[in-house]
Amino acid sequence: MTDGNRTSRRSQAWFGASGRSGMLYRSWMRNQGFGHEVFDGRPVIGIATSASELAPCNAHLTRVAEAVKRGVWQAGGFPLQFPTMATGETLMRPTAMLYRNLMAMEVEELIRANPLDGVVLLSGCDKTTPAMLMGAASVDLPAVMVTGGPMLNGKYRGQDVGSGTHVWKFEEDLKTGRMTEEECFFAEGCMARSEGHCMTMGTASTMACMAEALGMQLPGSAAWPAVDSRRTEVAQSAGQRIVRMVEEELRPSQILTRRAFENAVRVNAAIGGSTNAIIHLTAIAGRVGVDLDLEDFDELARAVPTLVNLMPSGTYLMEDFCYAGGLPAVMAELLRGGLLHGEQITVTGRGVAENVGSAGNDDTDVITSLDAPFQPAGTGTAVLRGNLCPDGAVIKQSAASPHLLTHRGPARVFDSPEAYHAVADDPDLDVDENTVIVIRNAGPKGYPGMPEVSNVPLPAKVLKAGITDMVRICDGRMSGTGYGTVVLHVAPEAAVGGPLALVRDGDLVVLDVPNRTLDLDVDAAELARRRRAWKAPAEQHTSGYAWLYVQNVEQADRGADFGFLRGSRGHEVPRDSH
Numbered sequence: 001m002t003d004g005n006r007t008s009r010r011s012q013a014w015f016g017a018s019g020r021s022g023m024l025y026r027s028w029m030r031n032q033g034f035g036h037e038v039f040d041g042r043p044v045i046g047i048a049t050s051a052s053e054l055a056p057c058n059a060h061l062t063r064v065a066e067a068v069k070r071g072v073w074q075a076g077g078f079p080l081q082f083p084t085m086a087t088g089e090t091l092m093r094p095t096a097m098l099y100r101n102l103m104a105m106e107v108e109e110l111i112r113a114n115p116l117d118g119v120v121l122l123s124g125c126d127k128t129t130p131a132m133l134m135g136a137a138s139v140d141l142p143a144v145m146v147t148g149g150p151m152l153n154g155k156y157r158g159q160d161v162g163s164g165t166h167v168w169k170f171e172e173d174l175k176t177g178r179m180t181e182e183e184c185f186f187a188e189g190c191m192a193r194s195e196g197h198c199m200t201m202g203t204a205s206t207m208a209c210m211a212e213a214l215g216m217q218l219p220g221s222a223a224w225p226a227v228d229s230r231r232t233e234v235a236q237s238a239g240q241r242i243v244r245m246v247e248e249e250l251r252p253s254q255i256l257t258r259r260a261f262e263n264a265v266r267v268n269a270a271i272g273g274s275t276n277a278i279i280h281l282t283a284i285a286g287r288v289g290v291d292l293d294l295e296d297f298d299e300l301a302r303a304v305p306t307l308v309n310l311m312p313s314g315t316y317l318m319e320d321f322c323y324a325g326g327l328p329a330v331m332a333e334l335l336r337g338g339l340l341h342g343e344q345i346t347v348t349g350r351g352v353a354e355n356v357g358s359a360g361n362d363d364t365d366v367i368t369s370l371d372a373p374f375q376p377a378g379t380g381t382a383v384l385r386g387n388l389c390p391d392g393a394v395i396k397q398s399a400a401s402p403h404l405l406t407h408r409g410p411a412r413v414f415d416s417p418e419a420y421h422a423v424a425d426d427p428d429l430d431v432d433e434n435t436v437i438v439i440r441n442a443g444p445k446g447y448p449g450m451p452e453v454s455n456v457p458l459p460a461k462v463l464k465a466g467i468t469d470m471v472r473i474c475d476g477r478m479s480g481t482g483y484g485t486v487v488l489h490v491a492p493e494a495a496v497g498g499p500l501a502l503v504r505d506g507d508l509v510v511l512d513v514p515n516r517t518l519d520l521d522v523d524a525a526e527l528a529r530r531r532r533a534w535k536a537p538a539e540q541h542t543s544g545y546a547w548l549y550v551q552n553v554e555q556a557d558r559g560a561d562f563g564f565l566r567g568s569r570g571h572e573v574p575r576d577s578h
């Protein structure tokens with residue numbers, strides 16, 4: 001061993017202790033068959049796994065953990081796997097997002113409370129990646145992430161189908177009679193045909209790319225399909241690498257700088273990533289004291305064309321993205337255009353430019369070039385301001401209909417997604433293609449948890465008339481796999497008295513995405529009158545976690561983290577337990 005830190009290592013406060021204390025710490029560990037030599041001061045590496053059968057996208061992570069362990073042993077470390085909460089997107093109600101902060105808290109506390117010198121973070125499904133990064137950032141011990149990888153491309157009757165994205169399409173087909181119920185059951189199995197997370201460029205794939213772009217996972221990690229043996233190989237490499245990172249004392253605070261976030265925001269634009277990345281990156285930045293606001297996302301992204309042609313905005317899926325060269329190919333192209341900070345340090349101990357080197361692009365339909373991009377610069381996710389969203393709102397232009405990006409139409413207001421769904425199929429619903437559907441009380445405090453309910457399906461009446469898109473406005477989020485002209489993350493939310501709470505049926509809504517505005521064409525005096533008459537909705541929760549959440553969650557533009565979780569609380573060894 002070259003490193004001289006053995007006795008000063010954090011884990012030695014436990015395993016190196018003399019007398020009764022040290023005996024307690026070591027003896028019980030030995031019931032797992034570890035010999036005394038593992039306590040000799042070698043780096044103790046936690047492997048935080050969010051594997052769970054209730055989070056199908058993460059169910060295989062126990063297998064990934066075995067590869068990480070192998071790498072840690074190979075490099076001379078002592079690996080200890082531990083489970084964390086898993087916020088599975090598909091099953092958790094009212095929304096997995098309600099639990100992201102809880103998971104982040106758990107990850108942070110588990111790392112700090114235990115004899116760990118470094119940690120490998122195994123995530124997959126949407127919220128599990130930001131939750132782990134948030135928790136690890138607040139402890140600031142050396143950390144490397146390994147995401148679990150996407151599922152193989154969905155295959156249904158000869159066509160590629162994307163997780164999430166095709167759920168919306170199949171639903172429309174079912175509604176309009178193009179598909180039968182039995183066909184839908186068959187299609188379900190075709191869509192999810194291997195281990196892994198959603199293989200569209202939804203939130204999970206986006207956040208995996210964000211972890212890589214931030215420099216928190218090894219180059220190439222984001223794209224290997226879950227079942228590809230190179231995923232296992234990269235997991236093993238991560239296990240080896242974390243041991244060296246502990247020796248080098250390379251911590252998240254050195255990696256997660258303002259420049260790393262600028263890189264991530266630009267990469268998100270280039271991959272046509274999920275709008276959820278905005279909220280998660282903002283929350284992660286809050287943990288490391290990096291100032292990142294909504295305007296940064298718009299300004300940084302404006303110069304970046306969408307290079308990656310993946311669903312929901314495009315045609316292909318993550319497996320194709322992997323074979324084309326994955327994120328290193330995208331980052332190499334952005335570097336060529338001077339759009340990334342190439343010297344920014346990453347978990348490899350090297351800079352971004354050195355990591356991606358001369359990564360090649362093996363399929364220019366999937367990963368396009370800056371000279372002939374899939375979508376031109378300035379058409380990514382836009383940040384809006386106006387009297388309807390004084391603290392901002394976002395819209396994913398690439399998932400929207402170009403003709404609706406400037407639109408003026410009457411509002412039809414629903415106080416909850418349920419209120420909309422109750423009448424959405426009514427053939428006499430008072431809407432047409434010019435109507436702006438407003439769904440409110442779906443924000444962080446209002447729902448609570450800010451669920452992905454904003455892209456409500458169009459009313460049956462409109463669908464039957466052959467209309468495929470309408471403007472929708474909501475204080476909630478949209479699945480990263482979703483599409484449509486949907487204004488999201490309206491802040492402040494209706495439940496805290498944001499202007500969205502004041503909209504009435506028939507009010508004219510003016511959306512002007514090229515000029516980045518969203519306004520209600522109602523005069524200020526009338527809005528002030530309505531504000532005086534507004535009453536806050538009754539408290540839904542008076543105890544329990546949901547109460548804690550509503551009391552402490554910040555608005556969407558601040559990342560919807562708990563105010564009291566901002567910043568880092570470090571990794572000082574806590575007081576002795578006995």
Ligand code: FES
Pocket residue numbers: 057088089090124125126163164197198202204
């Ligand atoms: Fe888990 Fe999409 S549902 S990644």
Ligand code: MG
Pocket residue numbers: 089126202203204452479480481
């Ligand atoms: Mg999702």
